[in-house]
Amino acid sequence: MSAIDAIPEAPPPRTRTRWMDASRVLAIGAVVLIHVLAPTVEGRGMRIGEAGWWLANLLNSASRWSVPVFLMISGALALDPARVSRPRSFYRKRWQRIGIPLVFWTAVYLLFRRLVLNPGLTPGQAASDIARGAPFLQLYFLYVLAGLVLITPFLKVFTRHATWRMQLGFGVVLLGLGLVDQVTSYLGGIGEPNLATRFLPFVGYYVLGWVLRDVLLTTRGIAWSASLFVLSVAVTALLAAVADFGAVGRYAYGFLSPTVVVMSITAFLLLHLAFREQNGWSDRWLRPVAPLAFGVFLVHGALVYGFRTVIGVPNTLLGVAVSAVVLTSAYSVVSAVITWVLLKIPYVRMVFGEPARPPRKPSTRPATISAERATRGSPPPGWAEPPVR
Numbered sequence: 001m002s003a004i005d006a007i008p009e010a011p012p013p014r015t016r017t018r019w020m021d022a023s024r025v026l027a028i029g030a031v032v033l034i035h036v037l038a039p040t041v042e043g044r045g046m047r048i049g050e051a052g053w054w055l056a057n058l059l060n061s062a063s064r065w066s067v068p069v070f071l072m073i074s075g076a077l078a079l080d081p082a083r084v085s086r087p088r089s090f091y092r093k094r095w096q097r098i099g100i101p102l103v104f105w106t107a108v109y110l111l112f113r114r115l116v117l118n119p120g121l122t123p124g125q126a127a128s129d130i131a132r133g134a135p136f137l138q139l140y141f142l143y144v145l146a147g148l149v150l151i152t153p154f155l156k157v158f159t160r161h162a163t164w165r166m167q168l169g170f171g172v173v174l175l176g177l178g179l180v181d182q183v184t185s186y187l188g189g190i191g192e193p194n195l196a197t198r199f200l201p202f203v204g205y206y207v208l209g210w211v212l213r214d215v216l217l218t219t220r221g222i223a224w225s226a227s228l229f230v231l232s233v234a235v236t237a238l239l240a241a242v243a244d245f246g247a248v249g250r251y252a253y254g255f256l257s258p259t260v261v262v263m264s265i266t267a268f269l270l271l272h273l274a275f276r277e278q279n280g281w282s283d284r285w286l287r288p289v290a291p292l293a294f295g296v297f298l299v300h301g302a303l304v305y306g307f308r309t310v311i312g313v314p315n316t317l318l319g320v321a322v323s324a325v326v327l328t329s330a331y332s333v334v335s336a337v338i339t340w341v342l343l344k345i346p347y348v349r350m351v352f353g354e355p356a357r358p359p360r361k362p363s364t365r366p367a368t369i370s371a372e373r374a375t376r377g378s379p380p381p382g383w384a385e386p387p388v389r
């Protein structure tokens with residue numbers, strides 16, 4: 001029997017998705033850390049190869065899983081065939097979730113660039129950046145999500161009817177194409193993503209997020225995954241030093257380099273295991289702030305770049321360490337507070353992908369509804385909740 005034949009056709013038993021809340025919070029923290037330390041890794045403030053640079057490089061390398069895991073979590077939820085909705089309804093909801101923030105924050109950050117970072121920014125340059133799907137630091141992610149949203153109803157037909165083995169193979173093939181695309185782009189200088197195509201290399205992560213959603217590692221799998229994660233971080237950090245963070249280093253940092261692919265998939269599986277069960281620490285500190293994660297992602301870029309024009313970049317080992325801990329924490333917390341405040345304001349909430357008005361708190365009065373209304377919309381006879389573990 002071949003290795004392919006050994007892969008089961010039936011999916012693993014369904015598991016709960018509560019672990020994704022804590023994982024999103026850790027992922028957004030890693031994204032902020034990447035952006036805080038990026039100038040140091042690029043050689044600003046200190047020479048590449050100094051102790052402070054190696055610390056920034058190691059921390060940045062260890063955080064590269066963050067964006068792919070965001071995409072995998074999105075796919076794990078959006079491609080669930082149990083979530084049935086008509087394409088029209090799906091697109092309408094996703095316009096609220098992704099479309100409005102994309103339009104609003106694109107305008108905000110272009111204005112921010114014009115007023116704070118680059119007074120010489122012209123309308124033509126701004127239009128060109130929008131056409132590339134990258135008007136500012138982190139906003140390319142919204143353009144990636146928008147593209148994935150467009151193809152989601154069609155992918156759900158596949159996830160509803162294909163075997164688990166076929167879905168796994170499909171995800172691996174798509175991810176492989178993404179790897180080839182990044183090789184040709186970074187090292188070959190061929191092609192460049194734009195507004196319409198930026199999402200395509202990431203479809204593999206999106207599909208594999210659904211396929212691997214319910215996979216629980218065995219003891220042996222934990223050991224292998226943890227070892228591969230550490231190894232991928234180390235190799236990424238070493239490659240970053242090649243030619244003073246030249247083409248090879250920038251390629252290794254890419255979200256579709258082989259080392260980051262391994263890092264991201266193992267991180268996804270390990271996070272599932274870490275936060276699967278109730279955990280006092282994560283339940284108290286991480287899960288409650290998960291609804292603010294998207295807002296932190298949207299807001300933090302202005303804080304990081306705005307304050308960098310004032311405080312500069314670290315130029316010592318201690319400065320890098322302080323920036324990694326203090327600035328990352330400060331930007332994350334302040335972004336979360338800003339998001340929390342703005343989410344209280346009707347209609348302003350929409351720029352964070354939320355409904356125009358906050359949801360009403362459930363009434364504490366006893367429910368008095370008729371039997372006919374109580375059963376309206378109930379599941380059909382014989383329907384049962386899928387087993388979870």
